[in-house]
Amino acid sequence: MMEEKAHGARAIENPFVKPENQGWTVSLHRSLVRSVSPPPARGRKRRRGCQNPRRVADEDGTKPEDQPHSGSNVDIAAIEAGKEDVEDHLGIFSARLRASTRAELPQVPRLAHSAWRDLYLRNQHDDGRHFVVHQHDHPIAGPHYDLRLQFSRTSSLSFAIMYGLPGNPNSKRLSRNATETRVHNLWNHLIESASAASGSMIIWDTGEYSVLPYYDNDALQTDQSDASISAEDHLTESEKLRRAFHQRKIRLRLHGTRLPPNYTVTLRLARGNNASRQPTKRRRTRDRRKEISRRPELTSSDSEELEERPSSDQPSHSDQEDEIIRQTNAYRGATNSLASIYQRTWYMTLDRVNSGFDRCVDSTRAVRWARKEEASPGNGASPSGFEPFFVRGPDFERSVLTGRLGSDVLSDEAVVGFRGRRGWRAVLE
Template sequence: MTDSPRSLKRNISPPPPRRASKASRHRTTAEDVNNVSAAAVEAGEAHIRNHLEYFCNEHEKVRRPSAQQACHLSIADFRALYMRNQHSRGCHFVIHQHDHPVAGVHYDLRLQFSESSSLSFSIPYGLPGNPNSLRPNRMAIETRVHNLWNNLIESSSHATGSLLIWDTGEYEVRPRNLARKQPETDDEVASNQREEVEEDGMSNLSEPEKLALAFQERHIHLRLHGTRLPQNYTIAMRLPRHNYRRKQPKAPCRRRRHQNLTTVAEKVTSESDEADSGQLSTTEKATESAALKDAAAASEDEGRDALQREQIRVENAYPGATNSIGSVHQRQWFLSLDREASGFVKATKGTDRGRWVREDDHVGTRSGFETFAVMGREVETSVITGRTAMDVMEDGGVKNYMGRKMWRPITE
């Protein structure tokens, strides 16, 4: 007796599920992506496969005519910038303007250090742009390690406020003590020779490898090749000894929203005074101290469940990112403009004696750059879309948003 055909032996109840065609699967995914908000992607509430294409498409939809100006980056160049850094030697950076409902306006500097992750610092008043400012220094507070694709985001929501790209580009790690006085002793000569050997050894390292070494040494000199920032713009960052710790902070207690400014002022340490050489009033010191605390509080992750918050706290990294660089949450670094590396020279005579000035070389090219100040949410715009913080809110459908008041730019 011959066997029955295999088609007659197969169970027909219940019928096997039909495999969806590739076209239908792609169509469903595309429809889902079109309905996903940037804020949902940022918060981890929605997952997409191609973050670059998603955000490029989103930026294209909301791009303002003003974004055609020379100080802005085209979508094509924005895409190319990210693509050429999608590897372990990539050196992508972004500066986000973040108008947070609790922390208020601050600026997040994010530096790629691996194929997938970025080191993040919160800078309450933005980067310094005046070599002769009465308040030349800033605090830069370590926050969570982010996914590299977070460098692409512009978004808005009631929970997180608005986020726009203030500048983006590639960074370069510079050697320390680039412009030192001439050595006067044998010890200084030997020290300089050791530094030259170290610099030669670093020449074969990638920028992320240099960043990791400088980060561990607690002294970072960065040249930011951005779109908005002037040519050769260079900053110096250092972690004071009293802030050097390896352990992540404990889970925060419930924060008190209202504090007496005089009480807060009494807690401002002498190290905070060192970070700002200008003379500040008691109220100004209190406001600045509160701004530092609030900027750090912007990454407290209150929208996530308890288990995920604990994992983020222990690792100091958002899901998908890896904290292989050893970042510790809320450590406070000092940040200043590296005036010599940025092209300024200190005048030794004339009416500008003692001031940092620009200098013409033998072909008439001026060193340094025109001074600038970071003016905050009402003034600053995205270098990608040309939008203000209010534009980002309107495009995201966020209405009746009550932002944090009392922020003022450093212009003196």
């Protein structure tokens, strides 16, 4: 009887319902009948793109210091943009990059993961001289290469180079424009990341740098140049960099993995570009749509004078943070003690003499630069210099650490909808 009353209390009583259908009951949702305390455990949602590509460990295997950080639950692009604060940058980035490493390919330079970690750790001091060349395929600025040079314990000077470092001593386009960008944190040297807003970034090369004395006539740096060298013998390389930067003339030798031995470039700042103040914030004085409609289309025949705009190559911050960054020209955590000026353009060229080349004149009086023959004890003469190399862009250049293309990084980070800027053309002549 009680069951019938209970059943009747839950039955649907409606005069418009047929008698044979009045026996239907309404079952309560399980969320209304289960216990409230304790709350049920919720299953973890798997982040899109967590499936790591096939991992290739170094010859020494996985190091214990890489274990605490899984890498798959960290948003590298958010850390780079300043949206997430972390303490152990090396541990987080090391775990992610080790898990993303591809198999080695023939004739593709590769730096062992353990050597990459040791390189970063031994420069964790005020006189560190770490450098990195990032390939950055930005949707607005387009492909370019960022040369970052450590000058203190926490900070690095940054130059944006549209076509990458020069590698052909006989090129018709030997020089590059190197544009100062924001002063970065040293941990930015560790990043390979991707997002729809900022594009892909890989480590094109990394290592340590040396600063050589600067000579106006492209003279060779030799052991006999005692007059100028002895005054700088007691200085560290980072101190030499700071001094050369303030003198607006830098002779820079990069000891990397991809770059050949004794690779040397010069950077100088023309007097017309020697600005001493940060640029003011631009105000829009006309309709943005009209400005876009009047902008010429970028084609592959554009000259080297068309350089990328570093202003579109920045992480996103609040308005207050943006104003501080603009005034100091340094991202949060970095210190612009060098007085680097945003968007100031330097002139970069390959130092052919100090890179190991001799100037030769053939029978037709054409000038060529050839690899210099140097005598080595017991082995006779051996050529210095290097075979020409070319920076071919995101479709061809692979990370020196993980072996990834820019498109591989986009895939690993599950980036959808990225559209690169067209019109970039490698310097091959």
